[in-house]
Amino acid sequence: MLKTFDLVLIGVMTAAAAVTYTIKHRAELKLEEVHRLEAEIKLEKDTIDLLKADWALQSQPNRLERLVNAYNAELQLQPTDSTALVHARELPMLKSEVPVPDVTEAKAGAKGATVTAKAQPVPTPVPRGSGQQRGLVQDEADEIETGSVE
Missing domain, CATH: 1.20.5 (Single alpha-helices involved in coiled-coils or other helix-helix interfaces)
Known part of the structure; x- marks a missing residue:
C-alpha cells in the first residue's frame, strides 16, 4: 500500500x-x-x-x-490681409440651429386624404458677425452666400 x-x-x-x-x-x-x-x-x-x-x-x-x-516669380505669392481671416462668430449657423419648417396634415373631402405643407419661408442662416465688422458694405454682406454645415 x-x-x-x-x-x-x-x-x-x-x-x-x-x-x-x-x-x-x-x-x-x-x-x-x-x-x-x-x-x-x-x-x-x-x-x-x-x-x-x-x-x-x-x-x-x-x-x-x-x-x-x-520662387516668388513662379508662385506669385501675396501676403494675406488680416481682413481675409474669418472669426468663429462670422461662420454660418449649424444645421442643428436652422429652424424646421412647419408641416401640417389636412383632410380633404370624403374621397381621400391629402397631405399639404404650410408654406412658410425658412429663414436663411446668417453669419454670426455683421458685415460692418469685416469692413464690408451692407449690400455686399447681403450677397454673401451662406449655407448650413453638419
Missing part, C-alpha cells in the same frame, strides 16, 4: 513541476514581449522627437522667407 501512495505522490509532484515550468515559461515569453513593446514605444517616441525637430527646422521664418524670395 505504501508503494502505491508513493507512486501517486511522485506523479502529483511531477505534474506540479510540469505546470510550474509551463507557467514560468509563459511568464518569460510575456516579459520578452513587454520588453519588445517598450523598445518599439521608445523608437516611436524618438522618431516623433526627430520629426518635431525637423519640422522646426523646415518651418523657420528665415528659411521660408528665403524660399519665397527665390
Whole structure:
C-alpha cells in the first residue's frame, strides 16, 4: 500500500513541476514581449522627437522667407490681409440651429386624404458677425452666400 501512495505522490509532484515550468515559461515569453513593446514605444517616441525637430527646422521664418524670395516669380505669392481671416462668430449657423419648417396634415373631402405643407419661408442662416465688422458694405454682406454645415 505504501508503494502505491508513493507512486501517486511522485506523479502529483511531477505534474506540479510540469505546470510550474509551463507557467514560468509563459511568464518569460510575456516579459520578452513587454520588453519588445517598450523598445518599439521608445523608437516611436524618438522618431516623433526627430520629426518635431525637423519640422522646426523646415518651418523657420528665415528659411521660408528665403524660399519665397527665390520662387516668388513662379508662385506669385501675396501676403494675406488680416481682413481675409474669418472669426468663429462670422461662420454660418449649424444645421442643428436652422429652424424646421412647419408641416401640417389636412383632410380633404370624403374621397381621400391629402397631405399639404404650410408654406412658410425658412429663414436663411446668417453669419454670426455683421458685415460692418469685416469692413464690408451692407449690400455686399447681403450677397454673401451662406449655407448650413453638419
